[in-house]
Amino acid sequence: MALDKQEIIQLLRTKGEERTSLLKRSQETKLNEVGNKVYFRGLIEFSNVCAKDCLYCGIRKGNEKVIRYDAKDEEILNASRFAWENNFASVVLQSGELSSPAFVKRVDSLLKKIKKLSSNELGITLSCGEQSRETYKRWFESGAHRYLLRIESTNRELYYKIHPNNQTHSFDKRVEALGFLKETGYQVGTGVMIGLPFQTYEHLADDLLFFKKLDIDMCGMGPYLEHEDTPLYQYRHLLQTKQERFDLALNMIAVLRLLMPDINIAAATALQAIDPAGREKALAVGANVIMPNLTPTAYREEYQLYENKPCLDEDAELCRNCLEARIHVAGAEIGYGEWGDSKHFSRRTQEKKD
Template sequence: MNISFNTLLQKENFTKDDIVRLLKASGEQEKALFKRSHEVKLEHIGNKVYFRGLVEFSNICKKDCLYCGIRATNKEVNRYDIANDQILKAAKFAHEHKYGSIVLQAGERSDPAFVSRISQLLRDIKKISNNELGITISLGEQSAETYQKWFDAGAHRYLLRIESSNAELYNKIHPNNEEHSHATRLKCLQSLQDIGYQTGTGVMIGLPFQTYDDLANDLLFMKKFDIDMVGMGPFIEHDQTPLYQYKDQLMSLNERFRLTLRMIAVLRIMMKDINIAAATALQAIDPLGREKALKIGANIIMPNITPTQERANYLLYQNKPCIDEGADDCTNCMEARINMADGEIGYGQWGDSLHYKSRH
């Protein structure tokens, strides 16, 4: 017998069927879900929102993921690689504006020159910020040895999106070769956790071929893996990618947006003390997208502090917001947005995952 929706919301552990039911909520049920996730958030992590100044420092990538605008074989992209002094200038900006943390993100590379460059950058960022800036990196699949080097150099959080916990679906959105392997992705996540990173992952919501069962399994995967932080957002198609051919089979952008919010809400109820980012892609669909995510469960926001002239070239998807704003504009805008979502900014704080602390 089906229990009532409100009884379901009070359960301690959800089954896959429970999650599918929650993800399909609409109208009053969706409101009840969001109310519950908001309560869980306030009770377990409070209303603090933490900044992660995002530096997308290069769009050079060796991978060829079928959904991504900066994939290696896309000849239309203006490739760039921001000089170290510019990256350090952005880090300095974050430190002076009491962001607490920065995120270094780029296309994927693992050549020795790149690996040692990142190690040096991490040490330099620690130095110029008197060790006060927290550092998250999101630089794809690497060897355990590389992850260890970067950890020793000062990075303490790592985001590696699984993209889908379903290996079959993963293979449909990546080329069929050794460079793109679901097993490797899982192994990398395990290495990160073993080394001691606060380990983050995430999925794209509304992909072609994706089902509600897939999404429910994604959330169960995150819980089973005991993840510390999650960044997940709506899939937004890019017309210079192979997956674009399926655009007519996709849910509407608004449906993808609502479903992403429900994913965030359900995950917050399932994993009460992890960090959840309000993805920039939400704002590409709804001008108040990130605030809505903060309201119902997210607690991390990533103002883009990449030097403005390069922002337009880091397009994983189309209609990306804020590509023409300077870092100052971004900060002022974020403050206003967080206030609108009844949040309080955790200035100068790392905002580490409480879940990570309880795991250790």
């Protein structure tokens, strides 16, 4: 659906019956374009060591209260094996942002080992931040085929209100990295935080139009949740209520589904931090990807980008059973054994061949 900026702003602001109508249209679009299946991405947060100092993030380099960890290769491979044996079909390797030669080499080695242990059957998404074009190419050739690099805000001024203004946190480098991913051949995902201090409806509308212009294949976005050990926490008095941020996040998902009907949209865990049924509600209005947490439970408490993160004490088996029940309650079907690649990516790739 073609929507201009003013139409998007109007939809994001909707409440009451108009909002009900928006969510219903989004749900119908999802069913027509990508079907009723929800795809699992087993999430493995393998390290919280980060070189960045983003002003909103609980694992920022400058937060000395965080206990840093690096999961052992064996633990990462065991979590991947669990995903494979339980028919999840895909895993997400996520970490703090590092780009040292040792880190690049380690991720490369993990990719090859995961492909080997799963007989090439597990799909792999990476979420390891900004890297060089060469690194992205190396990881792609070793088995990663999807990459999530959230931009957090596509408005340059707002970007520098939530990041330090220096070379390590360059807006232009972030956008450039998304371009590198696209050139390399990944299914590219990005996303933003919704309900940030200083953020306006205009900013959010521009975010959605940025996704459309970049022609992304998948999106992961959720409500901003404050963390007391971050510089942005001082602006919490500017925030909407958590319920308002939650409702706005669902509106964002709904409008994105109308704007880009055949992409993959994740139901963010942050939604569940506000509403116990948050992820199901996102699935009902337009999301079609969910990420069961397979991170070893010993580390989960130290990977808190925001406060009150759910599922910190559930092991992988419990998390899977819980999500299965939630997805069935939401009236959807789990796409077991399927990579669940973005239909948008498949269509675009086919168009290039044609």
